[in-house]
Structure formats: structure tokens, C-alpha cells
Amino acid sequence: MQYPEFIHEAKAKLSVDTEQEVLDITRAFLHTLTEHLAGNAADNLGAQLPAQLLDIIREISPEDRDQGERFKLAEFYExxxxxxxxxxxxxxxxxxxxxxxxxxxxxxxxxxxxKSTLSDDYAPLFENVTTAQDAAR
Incomplete structure (x- = not known):
């Protein structure tokens, strides 16, 4: 998916009007996920995303991207x-x-x-989520 398509899809799915709102939500989500992931998992994820989203992940320093801080889904939402x-x-x-x-x-x-790096309480986050391969079927 290219960046303009991502923005279009995200605006519709998130029910927001502007690219800035999409970017704010994207940044909050990706930064929080990056705080949780360990090793190079955030970079591996970012490598599959449009470059602009990888840049958001890389706003967090390499040392901090590597920490893998553990917290439950409720704290993720918070x-x-x-x-x-x-x-x-x-x-x-x-x-x-x-x-x-x-x-x-x-x-x-x-x-x-x-998903396998997250605790079991994150399972609801993955419900109804299709991947690129799922969508192609």
C-alpha cells in the first residue's frame, strides 16, 4: 500500500477528516507499539510500511526501539x-x-x-484484522 492510499483508507476507517488526524493517531499507535516491541521488531514492521510510517517509528531512538517494555493491553490504550x-x-x-x-x-x-511477542490479553487487538495475503485470497 502506498502512502496516499494509506491516508485515504485510514481516514475512512478512523472516521477522521484530515491527514494530520491520521498522522497523530498513527504516531500514537506506532510509538506505543514500538515502546513494547523488543529487538528490531519495530524496524521489521516498518520495513513493510510506506516510508513515511517507517520514519514515524524511527522518531524513537534505536536504543529506545530496542527496549521491549512490557505492559498490558489496557495500558497500551492508556x-x-x-x-x-x-x-x-x-x-x-x-x-x-x-x-x-x-x-x-x-x-x-x-x-x-x-502477535507472538505480545501477551495473550492483546488477542482482541488482532480480531477482524486481515493481512495482505488474507485480502488477496
Missing amino acids: RVADKLGVDTDTATRYTQQFMQVLGPMVTHSELHKI
């Missing part, structure tokens, strides 16, 4: 809420909707790798 300045319910909705945009941009293998 961190996204804090980054966006919204309530947790809104952040939860944005996070779940963003996952539905992210899924088709990555391979099934990459999504599985990410």
Missing part, C-alpha cells in the same frame, strides 16, 4: 490516549481501527511475529 489527549474509550476505538488499516499493509508472517 498510553495511546495520553499521546493523543483523548479518553481511553476513544483511544481504544482508534487503536482497534488502526490495526484494521495496518493488517493489510504487512505480511501474515510479520503480523504473527508481532
Whole structure:
């Protein structure tokens, strides 16, 4: 998926009007996910995304991208809420909707790798998420 298509899809899925709103939600989600992932997992994910999204991941220093801080899904939603300045319910909705945009941009293998690094309470985040290969079937 190219960047303009991502913006179009994300605006529709997230029910927002501007590219800036999409980028704010994208940044909050990707930064929070990057805080959670260890090793080069965030970079591996970013390599499958449009360059502009990889740049968002790389706003976090390489040392910090490598930490793999552990936290539950509820805290993930809270961190996204804090980054966006919204309530947790809104952040939860944005996070779940963003996952539905992210899924088709990555391979099934990459999504599985990410899911396997997260605790079981993250399972709801992956419900109804299709990958590029799923969509092609």
C-alpha cells in the first residue's frame, strides 16, 4: 500500500477528516507499539510500511526501539490516549481501527511475529484484522 492510499483508507476507517488526524493517531499507535516491541521488531514492521510510517517509528531512538517494555493491553490504550489527549474509550476505538488499516499493509508472517511477542490479553487487538495475503485470497 502506498502512502496516499494509506491516508485515504485510514481516514475512512478512523472516521477522521484530515491527514494530520491520521498522522497523530498513527504516531500514537506506532510509538506505543514500538515502546513494547523488543529487538528490531519495530524496524521489521516498518520495513513493510510506506516510508513515511517507517520514519514515524524511527522518531524513537534505536536504543529506545530496542527496549521491549512490557505492559498490558489496557495500558497500551492508556498510553495511546495520553499521546493523543483523548479518553481511553476513544483511544481504544482508534487503536482497534488502526490495526484494521495496518493488517493489510504487512505480511501474515510479520503480523504473527508481532502477535507472538505480545501477551495473550492483546488477542482482541488482532480480531477482524486481515493481512495482505488474507485480502488477496
